[in-house]
Structure formats: structure tokens, C-alpha cells
Amino acid sequence: METIINVSHLKKTYMKRKQKEVITAVDDISFQIGKGEIVGLLGPNGAGKTTTIKMICGLLKPDQGVITINGINNAKHRLKALQHISAVLEGNRNLYWRLTVRENLEYFAGNRGQSKKAVTNRIESLLNTFRLKDKEHELVNRLSRGMQQKLAIAVAMLANTDVILLDEPTLGLDVETSYEVRTILKEIVEKEQCTIIISSHDMDVIQSVCERTIIINNGKMITNERVDRLLTLFEVRAYTVTLGQPLTEAQQMAIESAFSSYDYITNQIKPMINIELPSPEHIYQLFDILKQEQTPVESIDRNTINFEEIFMKIVKEGYNHGNHTSVSSELA
Amino acid sequence: MAIIHLFQANLRKQAIELKRYAPNTIAMVLTVYIIFMAIFAGIKMIGNPVTQGVAVQHTMVNYIFWYLAMIIVNGVGYEIITETTRGTFEQLGMSPSGIWRILTVRLLADSILHSLMVIFLLYLSMITTNQWLNVDFISIIPIFLFACLSMYGLAFIIAGLTIIFKQIQAFLQIFQFVLAGLTFIALPSLPFFLFLPLTKGLSMIRAIMIEGDVLTDFTMLDFTLLIGNALIYVGVGLGFYLYCENYAMKRGLLAHY
Structure with missing residues (x-):
């Protein structure tokens, strides 16, 4: 061009x-x-x-x-x-x-x-x-x-x-x-x-x-x-997992140590986890933790992220143009 | 051709704004006329009856040109203040014509429009006072054009200062008395003041309008001084303005209010 x-x-x-x-x-x-x-x-x-x-x-x-x-x-x-x-x-x-x-x-x-x-x-x-x-x-x-x-x-x-x-x-x-x-x-x-x-x-x-x-x-x-x-880059990594029963403390600690960005929401009808995965394959790691207590999974939704949220993330977390190579290969 | 379109656009805009702000325009003309009448009444009451006629004629010419100088020289300052406040000055700054060219055509447009008002005021004053001046346009116009050039020089200086300082209304109010000084100076009694802007041109115009001189009555030296004065002041004024514009662009002051 x-x-x-x-x-x-x-x-x-x-x-x-x-x-x-x-x-x-x-x-x-x-x-x-x-x-x-x-x-x-x-x-x-x-x-x-x-x-x-x-x-x-x-x-x-x-x-x-x-x-x-x-x-x-x-x-x-x-x-x-x-x-x-x-x-x-x-x-x-x-x-x-x-x-x-x-x-x-x-x-x-x-x-x-x-x-x-x-x-x-x-x-x-x-x-x-x-x-x-x-x-x-x-x-x-x-x-x-x-x-x-x-x-x-x-x-x-x-x-x-x-x-x-x-x-x-x-x-x-x-x-x-x-x-x-x-x-x-x-x-x-x-x-x-x-x-x-x-x-x-x-x-x-x-x-x-x-x-x-x-x-x-x-x-x-x-x-x-x-x-x-x-x-694409930001959307692919964010999921909401709706659970059939609350997480145990051990599960919560395990998720917290395995994933850097996660929210456990209990004030809804069903407990939910909002989680960002470093790569799509990491979802299995989450399943392993849930499986330990036989926690039922009712739904998994990939979050749609709007541009405003992306902007906030970039500005606050300092997503950098220089990191593109790793991110690009991840996407590929 | 681009400069002609630029001039036409600005003449049209200035004329439309004068029309749209009609009450303001009428009030302005009336104020000028009422103040003149007050001065005239003062001369009548306390002036020497022998020289009264000449005094009125001098006052008429000086006063009318003072008004014109104020409108043109200070007007550019007020205009920049208004444009930066309302946000249109940035648009002028982004015109490929350049701000200085836009200001130049606006000065020309204002000179034309306000000269028409001045002619109207002049005749109104002559009718009211029954003191008739020699309005010989053929002799006046060439000299007036060069007098305008030195006035534009001052206007560019004011424009440059306004771009940098913005809040110069107080200075402009004081400056109107400087302009009064320049338009009221009688060169024959203060010859060294001929190096100041406007003085030579207005002295020659006074000679035409009051003493009845024509172009051929002036010497080559008179014309050299008139043209030299005009070119020096317009050159210095424009140079100063461009320096200020450059400074404002470096410091982020252009269009910043």
C-alpha cells in the first residue's frame, strides 16, 4: 500500500x-x-x-x-x-x-x-x-x-x-x-x-x-x-464458565495459582468463573481442576470483548506493539 | 487566481457579518458620528472663531482617519481573539493559503467596507457642520493606498502580538490613543514624526482635503517618503508577524486560547 x-x-x-x-x-x-x-x-x-x-x-x-x-x-x-x-x-x-x-x-x-x-x-x-x-x-x-x-x-x-x-x-x-x-x-x-x-x-x-x-x-x-x-487477539482468551455448584477453597486456590487473570462470581443465580487463558489449550487445565471435585459445568461461553475493554487493557496493562511476534504465533 | 478567490471569499464573509451584526454596525457608526458632533460642538463653543472653520476641517479628517485606523489596526487583533475563542482560527491555520495571506485579504476587505462607511460619515459630517472638504478622489486614492500599507504594517504587528499573548484587549485600548496620536500629528510643526507610520500619508491627504492640493503639488521627496514609509512598515510588520507565527507554532500557542 x-x-x-x-x-x-x-x-x-x-x-x-x-x-x-x-x-x-x-x-x-x-x-x-x-x-x-x-x-x-x-x-x-x-x-x-x-x-x-x-x-x-x-x-x-x-x-x-x-x-x-x-x-x-x-x-x-x-x-x-x-x-x-x-x-x-x-x-x-x-x-x-x-x-x-x-x-x-x-x-x-x-x-x-x-x-x-x-x-x-x-x-x-x-x-x-x-x-x-x-x-x-x-x-x-x-x-x-x-x-x-x-x-x-x-x-x-x-x-x-x-x-x-x-x-x-x-x-x-x-x-x-x-x-x-x-x-x-x-x-x-x-x-x-x-x-x-x-x-x-x-x-x-x-x-x-x-x-x-x-x-x-x-x-x-x-x-x-x-x-x-x-x-481476535483479545476475544480468543476470555471465557465465562457457569458452574452447577460452588468451587471449593482448594479449587479456588488452584485456579488462582494456575491463571493470572480470573474472577470468581458468586452473586449470580449460578456461580461463574470469568477467566482469561494464555492459550485455548489451557481450558483443559481448568477442567482438570473442576474435575477434582466433580464440579458440574453448565455452560462455557467465549466472551465477546468490545473495543473499549481492549483499549482499557492496552492502556492499563501496557500491551505493546513489540510483543507481536509471540502473540502472532499464538494466533497462528 | 487562488488569491482572488481567497479575497472574494473573505470580502463576502466580512460583508455578510457586517450585515448579520447590523445593530452593532449601526451602533458603531452612530457612536462615531455622535462623538464627532460632540467634538464639533466643543470647537464651536470654546474654539477661536477666526480659525474655527479650519479647526473643524482638521478634526473631521483626523477623526475619520483615526476611526479607520482603529477599525483596521485594532480590528485585526480583536478578530484573532474572537477566532481563537470560537475555534475557527485553527481552520485558518490549516489553510494552504497561509494565515498571513488570509489576514492580508481580510485587511483589504475591511479597508474597502469601512472606507465606504468613512465616506458616508465624511459627507454626513460635512453636511452637519457645513464645512466642505475637497474630496478629490483621484488625488486622495493613491496616497490613501500607501497610507493603508503602513496601517497594515501596524495591523500585522498587532496580529503577531495577539497570536502570542491572546489577552491583549487592554493593550488594544491603549493603542487606540497611539493611533490617535499618529493620525492627529501635524507634520509641518513636528517634521521628525514623518518616520512614524501613517503620518506622512495623512499629512498629504490633509493637504488635499483642507488646502485643496492636487497630486502634482507634491514633490518627488514627498512621494519617496510616503512610499518608503509604507513599504518599510508593511515589511517590518509582516516580518514580525511571521516571526510570531513561527514562535507560536513552536510553543503550541497558535489557536490556543
């Missing part, structure tokens, strides 16, 4: 003025994004996502490292690089509230040097895609937050750039609008064939829209992996 964004050894530090303390916001981050890819950029608050995004957008200069967009170094040829990228950084705040929907679209097109006439068809198409046609002459401050958010994305789309960066595209939206935005994003991806980078805390968006995810924590990149691969 042709690389459209190449981030190499990116570093950014800030000086806390009062304490005279140096804060490393981004610490030696490197990744590539291919043409047409949809990548999620994740991380807890203060992880360094926004700093990374702003450096890609050319709003912030890195202390070290190089970012190229479509082969153009964005530090050396900032304006040229910006021809290939557009972004929604503050959602509905990126709009002029005293202009109408259409006026906003026309203004931002003009700001990129495009004539009103040249973008007429594109505006029509975007108004339809984003279901804003009936609101085109409405002032932005009279629109709902969801509509404003859609317009902000439409403004970014209007530029027709190779790369679109969306920071929190569903922030503050209700469930219905958030779903609508996700659906539109999927449609865009299919129709436009552009590269999209989404930074979000909404894991449903990441799971349903993105192909790959880059997770940043404490300024460092801790994961750079395909979403489906992460889902």
Missing part, C-alpha cells in the same frame, strides 16, 4: 513556565499510514494525541522528527503539505456561527483558493450526503449540535484532500446522531477513497469505522495494530 503519511521519530516537549519543568508530550513516535486507510488514533486524556494531530496538521512544530504528507515534508513546505490535508479539530467550533451552512462551505472553499463556482457541485453533493440540504440557508447557530458536527466534517470533505483528520467527530452527540455520523463516515470511506485519521474516545466509532488503530499513552506509541486483529 502506498504511504501517504509518514511520521518518523516525532518528539515534542513543553516547558511548564512556573515549575520550569519539561513535559514530554510526544516521545519518539513513528508510524506510516497508507493511502485509503482509516486509522484510529487513541489514547487517554493527556496521552499526546492532540499534539500529534496538530503536528500532522502543521499547527505545531515538532522538536524532533519528520512528518511527510504525500511525500512533502510539512515542516519545510508547510503550505504545500496542507494542500493534501484537511481537518476537523474542534468539531462544531470550527464553524462561523453567523454564516449559513452554505456560506460556511463557500467561505472555507474560498480560503483554500477555490472559486465559488468550482465547488458548487461538490457542495450540493456534500449537502445531500450529510443530509443538510434542507438546512443550507440556516444560520449555523440555529442548528443542532449534531448538524453542526456534520457540517464541520462536510467542510473538511469539501477540500477534497488526500487525508482528512477528525478529532472527536462524535463528541457530545446523542446516540442517534452519533450513529448517523458513523454511517456517513462509512459511506464517505467507501465513496471517496480518502485516508481518514480519527481521534476519538468513542470506541464504537473506532471499532465500526477504523481498519487500524494507533494507541498513544504518556507520549509513546504503545500499539499500532489492525482493529480486527486486536479484537
Whole structure:
């Protein structure tokens, strides 16, 4: 796949003025994004996502490292690089509230040097895609937050750039609008064939829209992996075993010593064990322990893990991109 | 062509916003006119009756240009503050046109729109005071354009400071008196002030509007000083702005409020 964004050894530090303390916001981050890819950029608050995004957008200069967009170094040829990228950084705040929907679209097109006439068809198409046609002459401050958010994305789309960066595209939206935005994003991806980078805390968006995810924590990149691969990787190891009778203390101790991650739940109708297995074969080890006391097994369910849980695990337990070889061979 | 589309888009936006904020625009024009009338009444009451006519004419020209300078120079500062607060400045920062070009076309757009208001105010003032100035557009416009250039230089300096410090409203309020000083200076009595921005251009405009001079009445030295002053200030202003923008990008201050 042709690389459209190449981030190499990116570093950014800030000086806390009062304490005279140096804060490393981004610490030696490197990744590539291919043409047409949809990548999620994740991380807890203060992880360094926004700093990374702003450096890609050319709003912030890195202390070290190089970012190229479509082969153009964005530090050396900032304006040229910006021809290939557009972004929604503050959602509905990126709009002029005293202009109408259409006026906003026309203004931002003009700001990129495009004539009103040249973008007429594109505006029509975007108004339809984003279901804003009936609101085109409405002032932005009279629109709902969801509509404003859609317009902000439409403004970014209007530029027709190779790369679109969306920071929190569903922030503050209700469930219905958030779903609508996700659906539109999927449609865009299919129709436009552009590269999209989404930074979000909404894991449903990441799971349903993105192909790959880059997770940043404490300024460092801790994961750079395909979403489906992460889902497989984490899903395969988690099981819920429903038992016909409670475990004895000896059994509990045996499970505890054999498995690093396990929960024994007794406050349900039937006792249950939530267990993570290092490999699928380890289930037999669990059966051996249950067999000792003839504990009946009523059901075994493989847990479906959502992306939010995966994210939490990665961030808390520090699942690392470097461990991939062992994990990959395990999957194979 | 891209720069023309950029200019058209910004002219349209500034005009729409003036229209949408109509009560504010009308209040602004009315305030300027009422203050002028108060000054006029003051001259009438306590001024020397012999020189009253010239005094009113001087006040009219100086006051109108002070208003224009405030709108253009301080306006860019207030605009950046507003845009960073509402979150649109980041979008300007991501435009391949570059922020400085967007600011330049906005300055041009504001100059055009507010010049129309100034012309209206000028005629309104002339009608009210019955003091008629020589509004010779052919002589005024070329000089006005260079006076505007030095004004843009100051505007870029203000823009650069705003990007870094953001909270400069207090400074802008003080700066309006600096602009008053620059527009009210009478160069014949204070010749060294010709090195300051605006002073030479406005002195020449006053000569046209009050003394009835035409372009050919000015010497080559006058034009050299006018053009030199304009180019130096716009160059220094733009250079300062670009330095500030670069500094803000390094420190993470661009669009940060």
C-alpha cells in the first residue's frame, strides 16, 4: 500500500513556565499510514494525541522528527503539505456561527483558493450526503449540535484532500446522531477513497469505522495494530464458565495459582468463573481442576470483548506493539 | 487566481457579518458620528472663531482617519481573539493559503467596507457642520493606498502580538490613543514624526482635503517618503508577524486560547 503519511521519530516537549519543568508530550513516535486507510488514533486524556494531530496538521512544530504528507515534508513546505490535508479539530467550533451552512462551505472553499463556482457541485453533493440540504440557508447557530458536527466534517470533505483528520467527530452527540455520523463516515470511506485519521474516545466509532488503530499513552506509541486483529487477539482468551455448584477453597486456590487473570462470581443465580487463558489449550487445565471435585459445568461461553475493554487493557496493562511476534504465533 | 478567490471569499464573509451584526454596525457608526458632533460642538463653543472653520476641517479628517485606523489596526487583533475563542482560527491555520495571506485579504476587505462607511460619515459630517472638504478622489486614492500599507504594517504587528499573548484587549485600548496620536500629528510643526507610520500619508491627504492640493503639488521627496514609509512598515510588520507565527507554532500557542 502506498504511504501517504509518514511520521518518523516525532518528539515534542513543553516547558511548564512556573515549575520550569519539561513535559514530554510526544516521545519518539513513528508510524506510516497508507493511502485509503482509516486509522484510529487513541489514547487517554493527556496521552499526546492532540499534539500529534496538530503536528500532522502543521499547527505545531515538532522538536524532533519528520512528518511527510504525500511525500512533502510539512515542516519545510508547510503550505504545500496542507494542500493534501484537511481537518476537523474542534468539531462544531470550527464553524462561523453567523454564516449559513452554505456560506460556511463557500467561505472555507474560498480560503483554500477555490472559486465559488468550482465547488458548487461538490457542495450540493456534500449537502445531500450529510443530509443538510434542507438546512443550507440556516444560520449555523440555529442548528443542532449534531448538524453542526456534520457540517464541520462536510467542510473538511469539501477540500477534497488526500487525508482528512477528525478529532472527536462524535463528541457530545446523542446516540442517534452519533450513529448517523458513523454511517456517513462509512459511506464517505467507501465513496471517496480518502485516508481518514480519527481521534476519538468513542470506541464504537473506532471499532465500526477504523481498519487500524494507533494507541498513544504518556507520549509513546504503545500499539499500532489492525482493529480486527486486536479484537481476535483479545476475544480468543476470555471465557465465562457457569458452574452447577460452588468451587471449593482448594479449587479456588488452584485456579488462582494456575491463571493470572480470573474472577470468581458468586452473586449470580449460578456461580461463574470469568477467566482469561494464555492459550485455548489451557481450558483443559481448568477442567482438570473442576474435575477434582466433580464440579458440574453448565455452560462455557467465549466472551465477546468490545473495543473499549481492549483499549482499557492496552492502556492499563501496557500491551505493546513489540510483543507481536509471540502473540502472532499464538494466533497462528 | 487562488488569491482572488481567497479575497472574494473573505470580502463576502466580512460583508455578510457586517450585515448579520447590523445593530452593532449601526451602533458603531452612530457612536462615531455622535462623538464627532460632540467634538464639533466643543470647537464651536470654546474654539477661536477666526480659525474655527479650519479647526473643524482638521478634526473631521483626523477623526475619520483615526476611526479607520482603529477599525483596521485594532480590528485585526480583536478578530484573532474572537477566532481563537470560537475555534475557527485553527481552520485558518490549516489553510494552504497561509494565515498571513488570509489576514492580508481580510485587511483589504475591511479597508474597502469601512472606507465606504468613512465616506458616508465624511459627507454626513460635512453636511452637519457645513464645512466642505475637497474630496478629490483621484488625488486622495493613491496616497490613501500607501497610507493603508503602513496601517497594515501596524495591523500585522498587532496580529503577531495577539497570536502570542491572546489577552491583549487592554493593550488594544491603549493603542487606540497611539493611533490617535499618529493620525492627529501635524507634520509641518513636528517634521521628525514623518518616520512614524501613517503620518506622512495623512499629512498629504490633509493637504488635499483642507488646502485643496492636487497630486502634482507634491514633490518627488514627498512621494519617496510616503512610499518608503509604507513599504518599510508593511515589511517590518509582516516580518514580525511571521516571526510570531513561527514562535507560536513552536510553543503550541497558535489557536490556543
